[in-house]
Amino acid sequence: MTSDKKNVSLLADIFIKKGLSDIIISPGSRNAPIINAFAERKEIKALSIIDERSAGFFALGMAQQIKKAVAVACTSGTAALNYAPAIAEAYYQKIPLLILTADRPPEMIDQGDGQTIRQKGVFANYIKASFELPVVVNDPATFQIAEQVINSAIDQTMFPEPGPVHINIPLREPLYGTTDSKVVGKSFHTFKETDSISKETIDDFAKRWNTSKRIMLIAGQMQPDSVLNRRLSALSKLDNVVVLTETTSNLYDERFVDCIDNVISTIVEKEAKEFQPELLVSFGGQVVSKMIKKYIRLNPPADHWHISESGEQMDTYLSLTGFAPLKPADFFRLMSKQIKNVESDYAKEWADRVEKVRNAKKDYLLEIPWSDLRVFELLLIEIPGESNLHLGNSTPVRYSQLFGSQTKFTYHSNRGVSGIDGQVSTAAGAAFTNPKINTIITGDLGFLYDSNALMNHNLTPNLKIIVINNGGGGIFRFIPGSDSSPHLDKFFATNHNWKADKIAETFDVKYFSASNEKELMETLAAFYTEMSRPALLEIFTPSENNAKILKAYFRYLKSS
Numbered sequence: 099m100t101s102d103k104k105n106v107s108l109l110a111d112i113f114i115k116k117g118l119s120d121i122i123i124s125p126g127s128r129n130a131p132i133i134n135a136f137a138e139r140k141e142i143k144a145l146s147i148i149d150e151r152s153a154g155f156f157a158l159g160m161a162q163q164i165k166k167a168v169a170v171a172c173t174s175g176t177a178a179l180n181y182a183p184a185i186a187e188a189y190y191q192k193i194p195l196l197i198l199t200a201d202r203p204p205e206m207i208d209q210g211d212g213q214t215i216r217q218k219g220v221f222a223n224y225i226k227a228s229f230e231l232p233v234v235v236n237d238p239a240t241f242q243i244a245e246q247v248i249n250s251a252i253d254q255t256m257f258p259e260p261g262p263v264h265i266n267i268p269l270r271e272p273l274y275g276t277t278d279s280k281v282v283g284k285s286f287h288t289f290k291e292t293d294s295i296s297k298e299t300i301d302d303f304a305k306r307w308n309t310s311k312r313i314m315l316i317a318g319q320m321q322p323d324s325v326l327n328r329r330l331s332a333l334s335k336l337d338n339v340v341v342l343t344e345t346t347s348n349l350y351d352e353r354f355v356d357c358i359d360n361v362i363s364t365i366v367e368k369e370a371k372e373f374q375p376e377l378l379v380s381f382g383g384q385v386v387s388k389m390i391k392k393y394i395r396l397n398p399p400a401d402h403w404h405i406s407e408s409g410e411q412m413d414t415y416l417s418l419t420g421f422a423p424l425k426p427a428d429f430f431r432l433m434s435k436q437i438k439n440v441e442s443d444y445a446k447e448w449a450d451r452v453e454k455v456r457n458a459k460k461d462y463l464l465e466i467p468w469s470d471l472r473v474f475e476l477l478l479i480e481i482p483g484e485s486n487l488h489l490g491n492s493t494p495v496r497y498s499q500l501f502g503s504q505t506k507f508t509y510h511s512n513r514g515v516s517g518i519d520g521q522v523s524t525a526a527g528a529a530f531t532n533p534k535i536n537t538i539i540t541g542d543l544g545f546l547y548d549s550n551a552l553m554n555h556n557l558t559p560n561l562k563i564i565v566i567n568n569g570g571g572g573i574f575r576f577i578p579g580s581d582s583s584p585h586l587d588k589f590f591a592t593n594h595n596w597k598a599d600k601i602a603e604t605f606d607v608k609y610f611s612a613s614n615e616k617e618l619m620e621t622l623a624a625f626y627t628e629m630s631r632p633a634l635l636e637i638f639t640p641s642e643n644n645a646k647i648l649k650a651y652f653r654y655l656k657s658s
């Protein structure tokens with residue numbers, strides 16, 4: 099059985115032929131044809147999630163794991179708008195999503211009909227492409243248009259780089275009609291992969307590289323990439339190269355500088371030039387460290403190239419002079435063939451500073467009392483290996499950077515646009531899809547904001563939610579400006595005494611808590627062995643001490 103609306107029946111057919119299998123549907127009436135067309139197909143796994151905002155992020159978490167598009171489908175009106183945060187995150191984090199919004203037919207828009215807004219192109223500023231299906235598909239011309247729309251839309255979720263694509267679907271009543279005859283369509287490629295860089299351009303890049311004594315490579319957020327990792331490891335052995343990574347880069351080598359803030363915070367003005375790169379090569383998505391952005395903007399390289407498959411010219415450091423439309427692994431493969439050894443002290447200068455800072459950090463951590471910093475130190479040791487670690491905005495993802503990259507984790511974080519509005523939902527989607535342990539560490543506001551993540555029948559026992567409850571937005575006690583504002587408590591940190599226990603109980607999530615180190619260590623074992631249902635561990639830390647301890651940490655590193 100399928101919907102008698104040919105546009106959605108065709109969509110479901112090509113969706114399957116293109117190898118897609120997952121859709122998350124939120125309840126509504128206008129989208130009844132989508133429900134009938136997708137939920138009945140045995141090749142499709144259709145889930146139901148009530149809150150569209152959470153559903154969008156759940157789909158994002160799934161797509162992050164399976165690395166192909168997951169569809170979301172909802173009814174018309176504000177339901178569609180609630181996908182916006184997840185779409186923006188998917189756009190900037192380059193995660194494939196297929197957004198299906200049911201709509202009134204064109205003649206009903208702006209005519210006083212219920213649950214109706216202007217939906218066509220509604221996500222215009224943060225979507226890779228927007229399409230609309232014909233309302234009626236009843237002749238070869240409309241059939242061909244619909245086939246083209248569906249094939250292009252699905253292809254563009256992956257090419258030239260992954261991202262979100264929207265198909266608006268106008269549907270005329272009656273909506274619930276079904277039929278046994280499925281519409282059968284064609285699946286075809288609408289994209290050609292092209293070789294987009296000339297040998298001359300690569301030669302020019304190599305020439306510049308071979309005359310640089312100070313080359314810095316900065317990796318932004320990316321999924322694990324073992325080929326790239328190997329190439330960077332080889333490059334990091336060169337005297338003139340330093341490789342800077344973050345936990346969210348998912349790259350590992352003991353020569354990589356993986357605690358950027360620890361090091362940058364110690365560089366005083368008079369030595370700034372010693373660490374300044376002559377050539378900077380950036381790749382990957384967002385970089386968490388504000389310190390490196392500030393440092394490079396103040397000490398810009400003579401040349402900066404950005405490498406991305408789609409050839410975007412992202413000028414994070416306000417110094418861009420070149421770009422290459424290549425996968426970073428391919429770019430470094432081409433460069434490696436031509437690179438010569440250049441005598442330089444640059445790598446050693448960085449390595450010496452890293453070593454010094456590492457020792458200072460060790461000393462400082464020996465002394466610190468119960469605080470967010472101490473909690474992170476313990477958690478990053480105790481969280482089981484071979485697991486996904488999802489880092490919330492804003493202090494969890496920042497604290498993790500201070501401890502460097504561990505091979506036992508694959509790190510994820512909604513750093514595309516750094517919202518706090520879907521972090522738990524994203525981790526829940528990842529846990530649903532990937533049977534490994536998936537731990538999300540979030541602040542209290544982030545958890546409370548996205549508590550609808552728990553209003554979901556698809557939560558799995560491998561989902562482990564850790565809420566660091568410091569009674570408000572702890573980041574604002576650290577940021578210069580908000581930390582000393584008279585509005586800190588009410589408008590920035592937004593202090594509260596709320597707890598997560600009753601929320602967990604309502605949604606049948608097993609609740610644990612800890613308020614000191616002993617309790618934390620005792621509780622963690624039970625938390626991670628709870629395998630009958632999802633679990634939430636709320637860790638209470640003292641709001642005011644946290645920022646003091648973190649500020650003193652950076653002062654200590656600098657003075658050591």
Ligand SMILES: Cc1ncc(C[n+]2csc(CCOP(=O)(O)OP(=O)(O)O)c2C)c(N)n1
Pocket residue numbers: 491492493494516517518519540541542543544545568570571572573574
């Ligand atoms: C949707 C959204 N609204 C507002 C912000 C601004 N913001 C960034 S961090 C933050 C506070 C987060 O507090 P909490 O979850 O307790 O984490 P902590 O600051 O302690 O890390 C806010 C409000 C945001 N990033 N996203």
